[in-house]
Amino acid sequence: MVSTNTPLTAELGFYDRLTIGKADEERQVTTLRAEGFNIEEVSAFVDMKEKIDRRIQDSDGSWLTLQIKGRDVNPTMTTTYKDILIDYYEPYCGLGHEYTTDGRDKVSNYDRFTCRIGSKLYLVDGALQKKVIANVMDEWEQFDGRVDGDKVLANWADKLYWDQRRNEPMWTESRIFKHIKVLYSKQYSNLQVRCTQDRKNRRPKLLIFIPPTIYKSEAQCFEMK
Numbered sequence: 001m002v003s004t005n006t007p008l009t010a011e012l013g014f015y016d017r018l019t020i021g022k023a024d025e026e027r028q029v030t031t032l033r034a035e036g037f038n039i040e041e042v043s044a045f046v047d048m049k050e051k052i053d054r055r056i057q058d059s060d061g062s063w064l065t066l067q068i069k070g071r072d073v074n075p076t077m078t079t080t081y082k083d084i085l086i087d088y089y090e091p092y093c094g095l096g097h098e099y100t101t102d103g104r105d106k107v108s109n110y111d112r113f114t115c116r117i118g119s120k121l122y123l124v125d126g127a128l129q130k131k132v133i134a135n136v137m138d139e140w141e142q143f144d145g146r147v148d149g150d151k152v153l154a155n156w157a158d159k160l161y162w163d164q165r166r167n168e169p170m171w172t173e174s175r176i177f178k179h180i181k182v183l184y185s186k187q188y189s190n191l192q193v194r195c196t197q198d199r200k201n202r203r204p205k206l207l208i209f210i211p212p213t214i215y216k217s218e219a220q221c222f223e224m225k
Helices: 014-034 044-049 128-144 146-158 175-179 212-218
Strands: 053-058 065-069 082-087 112-117 120-125 194-199 204-209 222-223
Touching: 014 065, 014 112, 014 120, 014 222, 065 128, 082 128, 082 222, 112 128, 120 128, 120 212, 128 146, 128 194, 128 204, 128 212, 146 175, 175 194, 175 222
Parallel strands: 065 112
Antiparallel strands: 053 065, 082 204, 112 120, 120 222, 194 204
16 A cells, blocks of 8 residues: 555656656666666667667677666555556557557567566566566456447547547546456466556556566566666
């Protein structure tokens, strides 16, 4: 649970979230460099359009794309996040719906992926993570709860007012998300796929929560600097 007096990062304004995110990125880069990795900056275009945060040099000398993610740090939390968060669809109004759009983590063509969870920094091979995601999304497609939930989402989305200025629906807060079923993966212990609504912009999102323990020795783990 979280204190109602202290907002999560996701509940803050855009520039506050950007500031916090960039500071966390720099800490992760500092940690990786301290562990002996060579990290290269990328242009603003690559960051914004290609969803790549840095480049990291592989053992053979080649440069690989790197995506950086951090889980919320909040001292008022009595339980902390323990998983890697993947923004797969945003917005999500059901598979095949006209409003459904690929999320940042689906768009990103990363070779390596880092995620800070608490004081631990996990470095994961991108191909391995994408294989896990592809497998669990196959589960999601066959999930009865997804079929029922997609119908509810589509019915809700089709009735929304279209905002001409933003060129997207005028997203409204809805209680329907509390009733959309969560997929608990049969292939990977404690991995979940969940449809939820963004706290700030109210967009519906399809999120994948990956416990780093499923990677076992295949992911490197470092103490944050």
